[in-house]
Amino acid sequence: MNSSTLITHIKARHIFDSRGNPTIFCKVTLADGAEGCAAVPSGASTGKYECIELRDNEKAYGKKGVFKAIYGINGLIREQLVGKDAADQEAIDRLLIALDGSEQKGTLGANALLAVSLACARASAAAFHQELYRYVGGAFACKMPIPFMNVLNGGRHADNGLDIQEYMIVPHGATSFAGAMRMGSEVYHALGALLKEDDYRTALGDEGGYAPAMKSDEEALRYLVRAIEFAGYRPGKDVSLALDAAASEWYSEGKYRLNHRGHTLKGNELIDYYESLCKEFPIISLEDPLAEDDFEGFAAITERLGKEVQIVGDDLFVTNAHRLMRGIEERCCNCVLIKPNQVGTLSETAKTIHLAKEHGYQIMLSHRSGETEDSTIADLSVAFFAGQIKSGAPARAERTAKYNRLLEIEDTLEESAQFGTIPLK
Ligand code: PGA
Ligand code: ZN
Numbered sequence: 001m002n003s004s005t006l007i008t009h010i011k012a013r014h015i016f017d018s019r020g021n022p023t024i025f026c027k028v029t030l031a032d033g034a035e036g037c038a039a040v041p042s043g044a045s046t047g048k049y050e051c052i053e054l055r056d057n058e059k060a061y062g063k064k065g066v067f068k069a070i071y072g073i074n075g076l077i078r079e080q081l082v083g084k085d086a087a088d089q090e091a092i093d094r095l096l097i098a099l100d101g102s103e104q105k106g107t108l109g110a111n112a113l114l115a116v117s118l119a120c121a122r123a124s125a126a127a128f129h130q131e132l133y134r135y136v137g138g139a140f141a142c143k144m145p146i147p148f149m150n151v152l153n154g155g156r157h158a159d160n161g162l163d164i165q166e167y168m169i170v171p172h173g174a175t176s177f178a179g180a181m182r183m184g185s186e187v188y189h190a191l192g193a194l195l196k197e198d199d200y201r202t203a204l205g206d207e208g209g210y211a212p213a214m215k216s217d218e219e220a221l222r223y224l225v226r227a228i229e230f231a232g233y234r235p236g237k238d239v240s241l242a243l244d245a246a247a248s249e250w251y252s253e254g255k256y257r258l259n260h261r262g263h264t265l266k267g268n269e270l271i272d273y274y275e276s277l278c279k280e281f282p283i284i285s286l287e288d289p290l291a292e293d294d295f296e297g298f299a300a301i302t303e304r305l306g307k308e309v310q311i312v313g314d315d316l317f318v319t320n321a322h323r324l325m326r327g328i329e330e331r332c333c334n335c336v337l338i339k340p341n342q343v344g345t346l347s348e349t350a351k352t353i354h355l356a357k358e359h360g361y362q363i364m365l366s367h368r369s370g371e372t373e374d375s376t377i378a379d380l381s382v383a384f385f386a387g388q389i390k391s392g393a394p395a396r397a398e399r400t401a402k403y404n405r406l407l408e409i410e411d412t413l414e415e416s417a418q419f420g421t422i423p424l425k
Helices: 067-081 089-100 110-127 132-137 177-197 217-230 267-280 295-305 321-329 346-358 376-383 397-416
Strands: 007-016 022-030 035-039 146-153 166-170 240-244 255-258 263-265 283-287 310-313 335-338 362-366 387-390
Touching: 007 067, 007 110, 022 067, 022 110, 035 110, 067 089, 067 110, 089 110, 089 346, 110 132, 110 346, 132 376, 146 177, 146 217, 166 177, 166 217, 166 283, 177 217, 177 397, 217 240, 217 267, 263 267, 267 283, 267 295, 295 310, 295 321, 310 362, 321 346, 335 346, 346 362, 362 376, 376 387, 376 397
Parallel strands: 146 387, 240 283, 283 310, 310 335, 335 362, 362 387
Antiparallel strands: 007 022, 022 035, 146 166, 166 240, 255 263
């Protein structure tokens, strides 16, 4: 036990996220005066199996207040954690899980638990005078992730006629994180210029990508390829494409209803559709191509396309080691999306990542569509040697907070920094 890292105080209050909804900000103070702060994000297309975000469900803030969750932190959690060692992350997280006592963390709220869990890690890192990525990842944490930048928004993140939720550009041809950000930023602006030229609106969606009223997913993909070329890069060589279909949103009674397309497809027909998109466009990654309960469909698409295309489980795995284990057994996906707020503590996040690595899965750290200026996922992507991160467009402060933090880390690492590679295609 290290007496200087004993918790002396925990204080939570509410702040606003990028969609203007309340969320939790928490500060943990230690015996030596070190402090750590964390703010939690919030999703829109949340998976059914995610841990529960505790909201007040009362008139204030359109039922989205987080006063109950804050009350839990400033009451029971503070009472039980003061005097405990913040450097013992496992024990802190175990205690948080026990205090909540429910399967999906709905008693105190996964939002409350994550705020405390991350603030403890930050406070302890500060006590040891270490950067968070070093504190969590150790001396060899030097691998910079490839950024997956969401430059066109559809689905639940925009109201524009696109069924697919996220169209991302992946500048894997770069040799550094800074180089990748340059490519991404230039393609993003090229896309804006092309849309303007064709009289499409250039208003932004929730994740900072453009949200033009397009006729079809194919039209959106054609614009992306043109934007890559217009910026002077080679599609598929320097910059490729990635999609997050968020297909749980389309699923009802065994079928997939693509509202804007006006089609209802069976699982195998939807896989045919993805296959044709991957043939026509330089797509290297497909996230949630099928619904969160469709393990069979995920196994089928992984078998059919998984050698060439990364198949990413988000709503399917919800950063949960048990669900990932089932996916491993049933050969679903080859990459797991990691969103700490889906599972509620840093230790459980680490456990899921380690399980994924043991079984040869790729790791992609992820933001949520409702974000804050907290950049913890940037540090975690380096700490866990993830190799990939998605944090929306290279625009809007809550998105660039993560990318800017990674630029800072790469700058600090200098010659030691390594850049991720995409193992497929
Ligand atoms: P969400 O979307 O944060 O609204 O859930 C992000 C995603 O589906 O990856
Ligand atoms: Zn997703």
